[in-house]
Amino acid sequence: MASIRGGPIPIDPASVAPQNLKTHTVKLFLADPEAQRLMLHSLPVALVDPQDYGAIFISGGHGIAWDGPFNKELRRLVEETYATGKIIAAVDHGPAALVHARNIRLGDPREGMPLLFRKDVTGFSNTEEEAIKRAALVPFLLEDRIREVDGIYVHALRDFDPYAVRTGQIITGENWQSSKATADLVVDALSFGVRNMP
Missing domain, CATH: 3.40.50.880 (Class I glutamine amidotransferase (GATase) domain)
Structure with missing residues (x-):
């Protein structure tokens, strides 16, 4: 995961509003420790090399x-x-x-x-x-x-x-x-x- 500045990725508050937390995929994502770790420690976009990814x-x-x-x-x-x-x-x-x-x-x-x-x-x-x-x-x-x-x-x-x-x-x-x-x-x-x- 990458973000503009790197580090913790800011989330639109509406995305985690109660009505949006009901979907199965959102629940899975929020319960995934590796996904949450990557969200907190994202790579700065400046360091992403497209050759490393498909x-x-x-x-x-x-x-x-x-x-x-x-x-x-x-x-x-x-x-x-x-x-x-x-x-x-x-x-x-x-x-x-x-x-x-x-x-x-x-x-x-x-x-x-x-x-x-x-x-x-x-x-x-x-x-x-x-x-x-x-x-x-x-x-x-x-x-x-x-x-x-x-x-x-x-x-x-x-x-x-x-x-x-x-x-x-x-x-x-x-x-x-x-x-x-x-x-x-x-x-x-x-x-x-x-x-x-x-």
């Missing part, structure tokens, strides 16, 4: 909407991960960390273009942000920003339904309900290899 997974929460797009080390990690052919996954507000990234793969016809250019991408929608009354609090609406960098924003038929999509090396999930679907796509991608991805 994929990176950027989780959601509103914090990443503020920190992710504007952190040069996280941007470096995202760009290098893509350039080396690895998987990049992000869920909920996590895709905010991708919106300023560029394709730095040498010789690629899209070198220098936004990483999300003409890719199907999802993330927390405008209507979901409005429904939880945080649209005026975030630095930008993720759905709008994805479109501004020429990503193709896709979403579930109904707000807060699980929805995940894969375009090549990029895997994204719409909201916190989409975490498992996003993780399943990552597992599939790693199982079959990046080269076999559409």
Whole structure:
């Protein structure tokens, strides 16, 4: 596990509110001593080398909407991960960390273009942000920003339904309900290899 600064990873208080602690996966995570140890002693993003991993997974929460797009080390990690052919996954507000990234793969016809250019991408929608009354609090609406960098924003038929999509090396999930679907796509991608991805 890694975070912007390293050390204890801050958690959005809403994520551990009583109504969100009922899900089986959250209970498993909170009861896992190794997961909790890693949460307290996360690696700073600046020290993460994409060569050491098959994929990176950027989780959601509103914090990443503020920190992710504007952190040069996280941007470096995202760009290098893509350039080396690895998987990049992000869920909920996590895709905010991708919106300023560029394709730095040498010789690629899209070198220098936004990483999300003409890719199907999802993330927390405008209507979901409005429904939880945080649209005026975030630095930008993720759905709008994805479109501004020429990503193709896709979403579930109904707000807060699980929805995940894969375009090549990029895997994204719409909201916190989409975490498992996003993780399943990552597992599939790693199982079959990046080269076999559409």
